Amino acid sequence: xxxxxxxxxxxxxxxxxxxxxxxxxxxxxxxxxxxxxxxxxxxxxxxxxxxxxxxxxxxxxxxxxxxxxxxxxxxxxxxxxxxxxxxxxxxxxxxxxxxxxxxxxxxxxxxxxxxxxxxxxxxxxxxxxxxxxxxxxxxxxxxxxxxxxxxxxxxxxxxxxxxxxxxxxxxxxxxxxxxxxxxxxxxxxxxxxxxxxxxxxxxxxxxxxxxxxxxxxxxxxxxxxxxxxxxxxxxxxxxxxxxxxxxxxxxxxxxxxxxxxxxxx
Amino acid sequence: xxxxxxxxxxxxxxxxxxxxxxxxxxxxxxxxxxxxxxxxxxxxxxxxxxxxxxxxxxxxxxxxxxxxxxxxxxxxxxxxxxxxxxxxxxxxxxxxxxxxxxxxxxxxxxxxxxxxxxxxxxxxxxxxxxxxxxxxxxxxxxxxxxxxxxxxxxxxxxxxxxxxxxxxxxxxxxxxxxxxxxxxxxxxxxxxxxxxxxxxxxxxxxxxxxxxxxxxxxxxxxxxxxxxxxxxxxxxxxxxxxxxxxxxxxxxxxxxxxxxxxxxxxxxxxxxxxxxxxxxxxxxxxxxxxxxxxxxxxxxxxxxxxxxxxxxxxxxxxxxxxxxxxxxxxxxxxxxxxxxxxxxxxxxxxxxxxxxxxxxxxxxxxxxxxxxxxxxxxxxxxxxxxxxxxxxxxxxxxxxxxxxxxxxxxxxxxxxxxxxxxxxxxxxxxxxxxxxxxxxxxxxxxxxxxxxxxxxxxxxxxxxxxxxxxxxxxxxxxxxxxxxxxxxxxxxxxxxxxxxxxxxxxxxxxxxxxxxxxxxxxxxxxxxxxxxxxxxxxxxxxxxxxxxxxxxxxxxxxxxxxxxxxxxxxxxxxxxxxxxxxxxxxxxx
Numbered sequence: 001x002x003x004x005x006x007x008x009x010x011x012x013x014x015x016x017x018x019x020x021x022x023x024x025x026x027x028x029x030x031x032x033x034x035x036x037x038x039x040x041x042x043x044x045x046x047x048x049x050x051x052x053x054x055x056x057x058x059x060x061x062x063x064x065x066x067x068x069x070x071x072x073x074x075x076x077x078x079x080x081x082x083x084x085x086x087x088x089x090x091x092x093x094x095x096x097x098x099x100x101x102x103x104x105x106x107x108x109x110x111x112x113x114x115x116x117x118x119x120x121x122x123x124x125x126x127x128x129x130x131x132x133x134x135x136x137x138x139x140x141x142x143x144x145x146x147x148x149x150x151x152x153x154x155x156x157x158x159x160x161x162x163x164x165x166x167x168x169x170x171x172x173x174x175x176x177x178x179x180x181x182x183x184x185x186x187x188x189x190x191x192x193x194x195x196x197x198x199x200x201x202x203x204x205x206x207x208x209x210x211x212x213x214x215x216x217x218x219x220x221x222x223x224x225x226x227x228x229x230x231x232x233x234x235x236x237x238x239x240x241x242x243x244x245x246x247x248x249x250x251x252x253x254x255x256x257x258x259x260x261x262x263x264x265x
Numbered sequence: 266x267x268x269x270x271x272x273x274x275x276x277x278x279x280x281x282x283x284x285x286x287x288x289x290x291x292x293x294x295x296x297x298x299x300x301x302x303x304x305x306x307x308x309x310x311x312x313x314x315x316x317x318x319x320x321x322x323x324x325x326x327x328x329x330x331x332x333x334x335x336x337x338x339x340x341x342x343x344x345x346x347x348x349x350x351x352x353x354x355x356x357x358x359x360x361x362x363x364x365x366x367x368x369x370x371x372x373x374x375x376x377x378x379x380x381x382x383x384x385x386x387x388x389x390x391x392x393x394x395x396x397x398x399x400x401x402x403x404x405x406x407x408x409x410x411x412x413x414x415x416x417x418x419x420x421x422x423x424x425x426x427x428x429x430x431x432x433x434x435x436x437x438x439x440x441x442x443x444x445x446x447x448x449x450x451x452x453x454x455x456x457x458x459x460x461x462x463x464x465x466x467x468x469x470x471x472x473x474x475x476x477x478x479x480x481x482x483x484x485x486x487x488x489x490x491x492x493x494x495x496x497x498x499x500x501x502x503x504x505x506x507x508x509x510x511x512x513x514x515x516x517x518x519x520x521x522x523x524x525x526x527x528x529x530x531x532x533x534x535x536x537x538x539x540x541x542x543x544x545x546x547x548x549x550x551x552x553x554x555x556x557x558x559x560x561x562x563x564x565x566x567x568x569x570x571x572x573x574x575x576x577x578x579x580x581x582x583x584x585x586x587x588x589x590x591x592x593x594x595x596x597x598x599x600x601x602x603x604x605x606x607x608x609x610x611x612x613x614x615x616x617x618x619x620x621x622x623x624x625x626x627x628x629x630x631x632x633x634x635x636x637x638x639x640x641x642x643x644x645x646x647x648x649x650x651x652x653x654x655x656x657x658x659x660x661x662x663x664x665x666x667x668x669x670x671x672x673x674x675x676x677x678x679x680x681x682x683x684x685x686x687x688x689x690x691x692x693x694x695x696x697x698x699x700x701x702x703x704x705x706x707x708x709x710x711x712x713x714x715x716x717x718x719x720x721x722x723x724x725x726x727x728x729x730x731x732x733x734x735x736x737x738x739x740x741x742x743x744x745x746x747x748x749x750x751x752x753x754x755x756x757x758x759x760x761x762x763x764x765x766x767x768x769x770x771x772x773x774x775x776x777x778x779x780x781x782x783x784x785x786x787x788x789x790x791x792x793x794x795x796x797x798x799x800x801x802x803x804x805x806x807x808x809x810x811x812x813x814x815x816x817x818x819x820x821x822x823x824x825x826x827x828x829x830x831x832x833x834x835x836x837x838x839x840x841x842x843x844x845x846x847x848x849x850x851x852x853x854x
Contacts, residue, residue, distance in 0.1 A: 016322075054695055054847060056840075077698040086851045088692035092628045093621065104617030105697040133628075149693070 003066035005030045005157050005188035006051060011060035013046050020046045022212040024060070028190060028205070030156075033183050035203035036192045039250055043212040044192040045085045048161050051190070052082045065156065078106065081155030083163050087146040091135035095126050095145050098134055099152055106153035113152070120148040123178070125171070139166040147175060157188045164195050176202060200242040210250045223249070297405025305406055309397075325845065328764070332781035337422065344423045347377075348430030355431045359438035364547035368531075370431060371453070371539030378424040378457040382465055394582065407583050408576060412462060420461055421454075428454055435546070445549040445557060449542045452564040456538045456571055463575035470578060538567050614699040618707025625686055632679070632686075632768075636719070639675040643668045643723045647730025663801060665727045665734045666742040670794055672723025673749065676716055678768075680757035681786040682779070683708045684850060685768035691850040701839035702832050705761075709754045709832075716753070720746040737810035744817035745797045751824040755831050756789045762835065762842050767850050796820065 006028040013021040021043040028034045038044050049055035051062060053069050053076070062069060064076045082088075090098050096117055103113030121127040124144040129137070134145065147163055158179075164172050179189055179202065193199060199206060206223060208216040216223055224240050227248045231238075240248075296302060320326025351370060358366050394411055402410075428450045436443045534540040545560030626632060650664040661667075683705070684691060694704050724742065733739065764782040797817070804813040839846070 052696060054692065055844060074698045074700065077696060080696075082692075082696050084692045084696065086689040086692060088690050088696065088851075090621065090625070090690040090693075091688065092625045092686075097621075097624060101617050101621050102693060102697070104612065105614045105693070105699045107613070107698060110612045 002029065004028060004063070005032065006034075006062075006064055006190060007066075008051070008062040009060055011047070011050060011062055012058050013043075013050060013055060014058045019212055021050070021209075024209070024212075024214050026207055026214065026217065028188060030188055031183060031186050032205055033179070033189045033203045034191065035199035035206040036190060036209065037196070037199065037206060037246060038192075038209035042209045042250075044209060045161055047209065048082075048084070048159050048190070048192065052080060052084070052159050053077065054084070078153065079156045080159060081150035081153065081157070082159045083143075083146045083150045083161055084159075085161045087142055089134050089142055089146060089149075091133065093134055094131055095121060095134060095137070095148075096130050098145065099149060102149045103152045108153055116152050120152060123174075124148050125174075140168055140171060143167050144171060144175070151178075151182070155187065157190065158182065160189065160191045160193075162193055163191070164193055164198060172198075196242045196246060206242070208246060208249050216245075216249045220245075297403060297409050299403070301401070302403060302406040302409075305402060306410070309410065325764070328781045329779065332779075332784045336419070336780055336784055340419045340422055341426070344426030347423065348426040348433075350430070351427050352430035352434035352437075355434035356438045357434075359435045359442070359550075362550070364543065364550065367543035367546060368534060368540050371542050372534070374424060374427045374431070375453075375457060375539050377427065378420050379461055379464060381420040381423060382418065382461045398583070404580065404583050408579055411575075411579055412458065416458070421458060424454060424457055439550060442546060442549055445546065445561075448561060449545055449564065452561060452568060453538055453542050456564060456568045459568065459571045459575055463571055463578065466575060466578040466582075470581075536563070538564055541567070614697075614703050615707045615710070618704060619711045622708060622711040629686070635678065636675040636715075640672045640719055640723050640726065643672040643726045644730065646671055647727045650731050661731075662734065662738065662805075664731045665724060665738065666745060666797065666801070668727030668731075669720055669723045669742055669746065670797070672726070673716065673720055673746075674790065676712070676719070676753070677783075677786045677790060680712050680716075680753050681760045681782055681789075682764075682766060682768065683712065683757055683761045684765050684846065685761070687850055688767055689851045691846055695839075695843060695847070700836050702835045705758050705835050706832060709758070712757075713750050713754065716750055717746065720749075735810065737813065741801060741804075741810075741813035741817060744814040744821065745793075745800075748796070748817050748821035748824055749793050751821065751828040752793055753789065755824065755828040756785070758831060758835060759838070760785055762838050762846065765846055765849050 004027045006026065008024055008026045011021060011024040024047060036044055046055065050057050053073055065079055067076060069076060093101065099117040099120060100113050103116060104110065121130065126141060126144060129141065134142065137145065143163060143166055150158060163175065167175065183189060191203065200220065205219050207214055220242060223245050227240055227245050321330065354370055358364065394407065397407065397410065432446050432450055435446055535544050541560045541563045545557045548560065549557040647664065647668050650661050687694065760782050764779045766779040766782065800813050800816050804810050
């Protein structure tokens, strides 16, 4: 059996009495574009933090590229790139300075870092803002920079926590092309986003987490078939969108949708 | 089906059933005592209380509370000591009717009240008011909250205890003045509280822009030079025995001019709050209530004026000005021009970290200012040492070491919270394959270099003012600095990992802080000074001055070994505190 890019077994994280993630078992094959979906507060970011070594699991096991995080943490960190929840930027540096800093922190040669910085800034259309402080960037520009920083060392696995949030349509299209290119070259991408159309278009496999537990896991076609089989008669023949699948699985049915805030004009 | 149809009135009585309701709520936000404002005070008080209680569920919160308690206790003791001293002084003044000395007492209290907040600005945990701007908070409410939040700070405690001491002392001597003193001291206290807040608010504003920053620096230097102008008269008095009759005459003429100047200064100070309070007290004692009331009215005018100055600043913040992080457009353009490509070269994370530290610090003027002010103060202290020594006499033997130690005080904040300026960027440090010990080493190397540089600068300034000390003292001073580096870095690394707090590099004041970090940092500084003092003292006492430097170097070697051991274990410690670090430094706002 091929070594999984990401594999977890019973991954659990508790914060005092609160169980944020419970018994999460996942397997992401190398080269897979994996969508990790869930409503707000479901445990997506907590899972990503555990998978990238930012958070210690309370229980369970996880392996990245067939190796457990722990003794091999530093080696594994060289293989992964992350766009974390808070983007992790340095406000008082320029984009170019920040990318060079990140490249060197990942152990890249100064010349390679310089070259990749230039290419990434041009690709992300940030080259004209070379001397602007990161703190003066718009949210979308900061997202692009965070993504550039996540890929500068050429990671084998890319963890993306809401990378399309606040990014304009042109930039989003560009990012999608870049991510697809990475997949074609054999990288693995673990993506969380609320933009389900993007997941539907890009991801081959999806897991849905709700209230800290995995409630669905498989290819989009498998999920579609699973949900459709539970629908009555003629409904089961329809081709469901990922949004319909998602809403059906996480339980946000018509009752909740119909809820009305009657005091809103 | 659940339907949300709640139509209870919103705080402030405005109905929340329509958009019109929201508009009414906004309209009623005008007054600082309106129902909505009162509901907002209540909500904020509850929120702060809940945050406090939640904090107590974690060790960090309990430690902070303990540190705050210790800090309050220590400063209260200081305040009580000062209060007793001032009580005795004011009793003497009042019982002997030496009212001319009373302004000196009030000026002392005012000076303390205004300088303590600036000195401790870096250590006090202050609520950032900008987070309130998204709510329909009126300007009046915003103003009141700005004044009320953090009211129980060190300066208010010290100032309050000093005023109480004066009240008791004067009241015991002249019980009939208690009523007047209560009113006068209350106005004096309000004026000082508002002035301290105004100074801090404006200082942040001035330090955020190049031109005003230069003006502040120039005024600071002019003040220093001004102090120097006081010196000739004093020095000439001491050199009297070497003077000719003509010179003595010149001295006498200068002294007369000085006295004339002092009369003018005295007249001017009589119109300021300490002078008005002292003058009013003397007038009340002489049964001139109308004149005393006039003084009280004058103080009231000062309260209004100082409150207005604070209001001008707060109004700008209320309108959304943010000096905190993002520079304004023109400033940003200048920063872009300044951000020319440069680097210190080399491969690997160590040089990358040093380069980043250098860039971040040089682009954070308030932080640079906080570092530089103690060095500039060395000039003043050195001058004081020089002037307190008479002609032909040696200055205080340890003047240079004292100056050097003082000049390095500005480092406390930078070293003891060395991850504070990372903000959300701390995540990247944990995500990268660079071990945290390398990150700390990079920061430590940069800070050590800066520390030695500033130690040398302080030493050079001190030598310029007081002259070279003996070779033994010079070597011992250098050895003490060498000892201070590993000790500070070790304690700094531990505190940075265990008690971090986020630093906004664009601000000098109104930052979140850690009382425990500040307290332990001060403790470390005091210990270092104590060790230095003890070694110096013992060696001098036994007439073996030359032994001080080798002894301090031996201690420095031990401290370096301890530093290296801590550094080796810093990854384990960082991992143990990783979640806390990410939460505290990575939080928004």
